[in-house]
Amino acid sequence: MSKISLPLDRLNEALDGGVEDGSNVLILADLVVDKMKFGSSLVNYRLGEEDNIIYLVNNKLPVYAEKSVGDLEEKSDKVAFIDGFSSTIDKKSGSDFVVESKITDNTKNYISESLEVSKRAIKKMEDWGSSFIVDSVDSWVGELDSLENFLEEVSPVLKETNTVGYYLFPNLGFGEDDGETLERLTEMFDYVLHLKGIERTGTTLKYVDVRKPDIDEKIPFEVTPRGLVTYIPKILVTGPYNAGKSTFVETMSESSVSVDRLGTTVSLDHGKISRKGILADVFGTPGQERFDWAMDFLGKSIFGTFLIVDSRNPRYGRVKDMFRRLEDKKVPTLIVANFQNKEDALKPSEIEEKLGIETLGVDALNGEGVEEAVEKLFDKILSQHSWYYT
Numbered sequence: 062m063s064k065i066s067l068p069l070d071r072l073n074e075a076l077d078g079g080v081e082d083g084s085n086v087l088i089l090a091d092l093v094v095d096k097m098k099f100g101s102s103l104v105n106y107r108l109g110e111e112d113n114i115i116y117l118v119n120n121k122l123p124v125y126a127e128k129s130v131g132d133l134e135e136k137s138d139k140v141a142f143i144d145g146f147s148s149t150i151d152k153k154s155g156s157d158f159v160v161e162s163k164i165t166d167n168t169k170n171y172i173s174e175s176l177e178v179s180k181r182a183i184k185k186m187e188d189w190g191s192s193f194i195v196d197s198v199d200s201w202v203g204e205l206d207s208l209e210n211f212l213e214e215v216s217p218v219l220k221e222t223n224t225v226g227y228y229l230f231p232n233l234g235f236g237e238d239d240g241e242t243l244e245r246l247t248e249m250f251d252y253v254l255h256l257k258g259i260e261r262t263g264t265t266l267k268y269v270d271v272r273k274p275d276i277d278e279k280i281p282f283e284v285t286p287r288g289l290v291t292y293i294p295k296i297l298v299t300g301p302y303n304a305g306k307s308t309f310v311e312t313m314s315e316s317s318v319s320v321d322r323l324g325t326t327v328s329l330d331h332g333k334i335s336r337k338g339i340l341a342d343v344f345g346t347p348g349q350e351r352f353d354w355a356m357d358f359l360g361k362s363i364f365g366t367f368l369i370v371d372s373r374n375p376r377y378g379r380v381k382d383m384f385r386r387l388e389d390k391k392v393p394t395l396i397v398a399n400f401q402n403k404e405d406a407l408k409p410s411e412i413e414e415k416l417g418i419e420t421l422g423v424d425a426l427n428g429e430g431v432e433e434a435v436e437k438l439f440d441k442i443l444s445q446h447s448w449y450y451t
């Protein structure tokens with residue numbers, strides 16, 4: 062069976078290429094995550110992969126769903142809306158596919174009619190290879206047996222037409238523990254992707270928690286105009302005075318700002334970096350002895366740190382002290398041994414041995430080793446999950 066890719070590289074990697082063709086996928090979205098944005102990224106991405114889209118909307122008029130998906134004008138022959146809402150508000154529908162019963166009358170009937178109309182709409186699309194979106198199943202969850210029946214009945218049609226079903230579900234109150242309904246839903250669907258968010262001093266880290274299959278994988282993401290990307294909100298670049306922090310930020314960033322006075326940084330450096338579908342904001346601290354201030358300011362919202370040292374004078378005591386404090390906060394940290402292009406630089410291995418901490422050599426001025434350092438820290442950050450639980 063072939064795999065269908067989703068609009069987030071790391072998620073596809075976690076799922077061995079994506080979701081199986083013909084499967085039913087529940088997308089449970091906590092309220093801090095905008096499910097519509099996720100949904101429209103999904104639609105646009107699958108359209109780009111040459112899918113047809115069958116979009117069942119039952120909580121607003123199709124025209125609003127259309128708007129949020131974006132400019133579909135030229136793709137209109139590839140997109141069909143099933144109007145599951147107009148009847149409910151006694152409005153005449155302009156769609157080819159309409160659910161005539163009202164969602165407010167009898168949910169069972171409503172779901173079974175939705176099933177028939179959906180089957181018809183899915184089969185109607187030519188060049189099979191489609192995405193079937195249900196927006197949303199929140200009003201169906203009160204009728205779990207009907208929902209289960211829907212999934213069982215639609216499944217053969219999905220398989221026959223190479224279609225994946227995606228069911229958007231805003232999480233209006235399922236916690237981790239009060240799990241009976243959630244458990245039942247998890248049994249009914251082939252995949253359950255839980256979109257979550259954690260708030261940390263002014264930033265929300267959004268991530269996908271893959272509930273089914275039960276793999277220990279959490280993928281932070283952000284919605285950008287280009288689609289979904291893995292996003293790390295705050296990476297710190299710190300280290301002793303004059304170690305090359307500002308230079309390191311500038312070299313690895315696509316755009317950066319530094320506020321320097323007489324060559325020393327007096328405010329935070331800021332840069333945006335992007336590598337292989339991963340986006341991050343990096344902040345460089347001023348050197349001198351002001352590390353405490355930066356730690357207080359950025360506090361718990363640091364997701365990873367480059368600790369820059371001058372390989373000609375690594376200041377082991379201070380570096381060890383900084384490292385220990387980051388370690389206490391469970392921040393993944395990499396020692397970056399800078400000035401490797403200088404003759405009197407110590408080798409990274411010598412520094413690593415003295416510190417007892419993983420160290421990578423770079424020449425921040427000329428960019429030597431910088432890519433490796435970025436990749437290494439990204440890996441460390443994304444493979445450490447403890448910060449999702451704190």
Ligand SMILES: Nc1nc2c(ncn2[C@@H]2O[C@H](COP(=O)(O)OP(=O)(O)OP(=O)(O)O)[C@@H](O)[C@H]2O)c(=O)[nH]1
Pocket residue numbers: 301302303304305306307308309324325326327346347348349399400401402403423424425426427
């Ligand atoms: N040759 C060489 N020069 C470097 C390297 N990295 C930084 N420099 C130079 O060293 C000086 C200090 O670099 P900065 O990046 O300002 O150091 P900093 O850690 O931000 O300094 P403060 O903010 O004052 O603590 C600058 O003149 C840089 O051009 C390197 O790897 N090799």
Ligand SMILES: [Mg+2]
Pocket residue numbers: 306307308325326345346347348
């Ligand atoms: Mg600086």
